[in-house]
Amino acid sequence: MKILLKNLNLLNPEQKINHESDLLIEDGKIIELGSNITSIDSQTKTFDFTGMYCVPGLVDMHVHLREPGREDEETIETGSNAAAGGGFTEIACMPNTNPAIDSAEVVKLIKDKAKNHLVNVHPIGAVSVNRAGEGLSPIAELVDAGAVAFSDDGVAVKTSALLKSAMEYCLMFDKTIIDHCEEICFSDGAMNEGFISTLLGLPPLPSVSEDLIVARDILMAEYTGGKIHIAHISSKKSVELVRNAKGKGIKVTAEATPHHFTLTDDVLKNYDTNFKMSPPLRTEEDVQAIISGLKDGTIDCIASDHAPHSVEEKEMEFIYAPNGILGLETELALCLNELVSKNHLTLDDLVLKLSINPRKILNLPIPKFETNELANLTIFDPEKIWTVDVSKFKSKSKNSPFDKRLLKGASVAVINNSKMFFENKFTDI
Amino acid sequence: MSLTIKHLIGLHGVPSDDIQTILDTAKTFREVLERPIKKVPTLQGKTIVNLFYEDSTRTRISFELAEKRLSADTINFSKSGSSTKKGETFKDTIRNIEAMKVDMIVVRHESAGVPQFLTRISKASIINAGDGRHEHPTQALLDMYSIRERLGKLKGLKICVIGDIAHSRVALSNIFGLQTMGAQVSVCGPLTMIPQNIESLGVKIYTDISKAISENDVLNVLRIQLERKAGTSIPTLREYHNYFGITAERIEKNNKDILILHPGPINRGVEITSEVADGPYQIILDQVTNGVAIRMSVLYLLGTRQ
Numbered sequence: 001m002k003i004l005l006k007n008l009n010l011l012n013p014e015q016k017i018n019h020e021s022d023l024l025i026e027d028g029k030i031i032e033l034g035s036n037i038t039s040i041d042s043q044t045k046t047f048d049f050t051g052m053y054c055v056p057g058l059v060d061m062h063v064h065l066r067e068p069g070r071e072d073e074e075t076i077e078t079g080s081n082a083a084a085g086g087g088f089t090e091i092a093c094m095p096n097t098n099p100a101i102d103s104a105e106v107v108k109l110i111k112d113k114a115k116n117h118l119v120n121v122h123p124i125g126a127v128s129v130n131r132a133g134e135g136l137s138p139i140a141e142l143v144d145a146g147a148v149a150f151s152d153d154g155v156a157v158k159t160s161a162l163l164k165s166a167m168e169y170c171l172m173f174d175k176t177i178i179d180h181c182e183e184i185c186f187s188d189g190a191m192n193e194g195f196i197s198t199l200l201g202l203p204p205l206p207s208v209s210e211d212l213i214v215a216r217d218i219l220m221a222e223y224t225g226g227k228i229h230i231a232h233i234s235s236k237k238s239v240e241l242v243r244n245a246k247g248k249g250i251k252v253t254a255e256a257t258p259h260h261f262t263l264t265d266d267v268l269k270n271y272d273t274n275f276k277m278s279p280p281l282r283t284e285e286d287v288q289a290i291i292s293g294l295k296d297g298t299i300d301c302i303a304s305d306h307a308p309h310s311v312e313e314k315e316m317e318f319i320y321a322p323n324g325i326l327g328l329e330t331e332l333a334l335c336l337n338e339l340v341s342k343n344h345l346t347l348d349d350l351v352l353k354l355s356i357n358p359r360k361i362l363n364l365p366i367p368k369f370e371t372n373e374l375a376n377l378t379i380f381d382p383e384k385i386w387t388v389d390v391s392k393f394k395s396k397s398k399n400s401p402f403d404k405r406l407l408k409g410a411s412v413a414v415i416n417n418s419k420m421f422f423e424n425k426f427t428d429i
Numbered sequence: 430m431s432l433t434i435k436h437l438i439g440l441h442g443v444p445s446d447d448i449q450t451i452l453d454t455a456k457t458f459r460e461v462l463e464r465p466i467k468k469v470p471t472l473q474g475k476t477i478v479n480l481f482y483e484d485s486t487r488t489r490i491s492f493e494l495a496e497k498r499l500s501a502d503t504i505n506f507s508k509s510g511s512s513t514k515k516g517e518t519f520k521d522t523i524r525n526i527e528a529m530k531v532d533m534i535v536v537r538h539e540s541a542g543v544p545q546f547l548t549r550i551s552k553a554s555i556i557n558a559g560d561g562r563h564e565h566p567t568q569a570l571l572d573m574y575s576i577r578e579r580l581g582k583l584k585g586l587k588i589c590v591i592g593d594i595a596h597s598r599v600a601l602s603n604i605f606g607l608q609t610m611g612a613q614v615s616v617c618g619p620l621t622m623i624p625q626n627i628e629s630l631g632v633k634i635y636t637d638i639s640k641a642i643s644e645n646d647v648l649n650v651l652r653i654q655l656e657r658k659a660g661t662s663i664p665t666l667r668e669y670h671n672y673f674g675i676t677a678e679r680i681e682k683n684n685k686d687i688l689i690l691h692p693g694p695i696n697r698g699v700e701i702t703s704e705v706a707d708g709p710y711q712i713i714l715d716q717v718t719n720g721v722a723i724r725m726s727v728l729y730l731l732g733t734r735q
């Protein structure tokens with residue numbers, strides 16, 4: 001089957017492509033590019049995408065799919081659907097499932113459940129067995145089964161000794177450790193420590209709790225020569241630490257979430273648990289530091305930390321409510337709205353942060369706009385204005401703090417694995 | 430006389446006219462408490478639930494007594510910890526209680542924000558009896574009432590709250606309420622017990638207790654929680670007492686006109702010596718009596734609000 005995508009603004013900074021073009025796709029592969037595509041027949045389905053951008057399929061490298069274990073909150077299928085809806089063709093899923101992704105069997109289960117979907121799901125293996133911070137999980141077996149990186153996300157790698165072992169061991173496979181940087185001894189806090197926590201009387205979590213582990217991780221990366229990736233960086237000091245470490249050539253990368261560059265702790269004033277996450281929302285100064293870090297390349301990529309929670313678990317007393325918010329279906333729009341529209345990033349930068357860099361960190365192939373390449377692409381409209389409506393989300397959960405927010409910019413279609421998601425429908429192409 | 434507020438969540442943002450009305454109305458009820466028959470029919474037919482998710486003796490008793498003195502029907506509901514671990518969510522509990530047609534809910538909870546949460550899920554009028562380390566507005570109101578009763582005014586007074594400010598719900602309510610009424614509020618304690626950026630609220634910080642005594646008109650001495658994990662905020666209770674305890678010697682040396690308040694329960698020999706706790710500078714038991722009058726005032730004003 002052939003489909004013709006017309007009048008796209010083709011954008012791939014990795015190939016230095018930035019021009020208008022049509023794309024002809026047959027059986028999921030790009031077979032022709034240019035403005036005068038001829039080899040179409042009467043069966044060819046044509047789409048006019050005038051004014052829209054077409055980029056290598058977006059990747060969210062920090063997603064919680066909840067399966068196995070909490071299929072009431074999200075499944076591999078619903079999470080993948082949410083990803084497609086949000087404009088992503090690939091996601092990496094965190095191992096804090098039940099059981100954790102600490103055995104080849106769980107990696108295989110996830111890959112098996114995901115295999116017929118448009119969205120590629122890449123499991124991230126647990127650093128330690130059951131993420132308990134004691135012994136290493138079978139990292140080699142997990143790599144063989146398809147794990148793309150390692151993390152005990154939800155908590156930091158528990159001890160420096162375990163981190164050292166994990167980094168040294170991962171060197172053999174060129175895999176990155178992704179760390180949730182939070183010094184556990186402070187973790188009874190429910191929000192960022194500062195004026196607002198004092199005003200609200202909520203137990204504070206100081207930003208130095210994040211900075212301490214970022215510093216530790218950087219030192220360990222320098223010492224071992226291994227690769228560390230700082231998940232959801234949120235404090236100004238941590239951004240500075242990463243910037244300095246990169247200057248010294250240490251193999252550290254970092255991601256930021258849309259909520260950490262969009263919101264401050266000020267929004268907690270009515271104790272809405274949909275604003276409760278870890279790391280917590282911080283101050284305007286931190287938000288500005290994240291944006292600067294994204295601009296100057298200190299922060300390599302944007303990831304959502306998509307964390308579905310059931311309504312009954314979120315609608316709870318603030319200190320008892322779980323951390324985390326949905327991300328996949330608002331991420332691209334928030335990036336376009338907060339970063340591109342406000343001239344902090346160019347569209348080229350955005351494609352690096354949402355598509356190219358995460359693949360480099362996870363050693364995934366970067367899709368090219370070339371003949372005979374598999375079509376793995378995202379088409380978005382940077383001008384489309386829409387209102388977030390959680391009731392229309394594909395995710396099984398609804399815990400988004402951005403509900404009812406007016407946003408500019410939206411995904412229009414994604415194509416991958418010989419499938420297309422367009423106008424709210426999946427079709428085989 | 431009627432209040433602009435529908436609920437009493439905290440004193441943050443409550444206008445001075447409302448506070449004035451509550452204090453003045455409390456004076457009337459304070460007189461009722463001296464009568465041989467201490468009951469008035471004002472809230473007859475109203476149902477009030479005392480929802481205590483955290484241990485409390487004096488606040489609960491004070492509210493209950495205030496409710497009974499106003500002839501309201503009262504229900505007590507006590508539970509500790511997260512309800513969800515035991516199956517029923519907090520929201521379901523509230524919905525069930527609400528289905529029994531209650532008019533007001535008095536709530537204490539270890540999580541800050543629960544009273545606000547209640548205003549979103551219930552139609553009843555909500556009174557905060559202490560939420561986490563956030564606010565305890567009726568305590569601050571009774572403190573203000575007691576200070577005014579003794580010193581005749583609030584405006585222009587200097588009041589220092591002493592102790593574990595970071596874990597206290599009394600401190601914030603005192604700060605907001607007293608500032609609204611024109612008083613100056615400061616805090617004193619070891620820096621581990623002072624929450625971040627509290628000076629942004631216009632609050633001076635003392636770490637020298639003698640200076641705090643000499644520069645203020647009133648000390649509101651907070652209880653040091655014996656149960657708090659030892660060694661995290663202060664090394665020992667003895668050290669706290671030696672450096673921050675209120676002693677007769679310190680008072681006599683620095684300020685003999687000082688007025689001492691304490692929300693109770695007292696740890697004698699820790700934050701305050703027995704000599705001071707029973708001595709001429711304090712009004713601790715007056716506070717307890719005034720507490721009933723203040724709660725009657727709040728319940729009456731909110732319960733009869735149109």
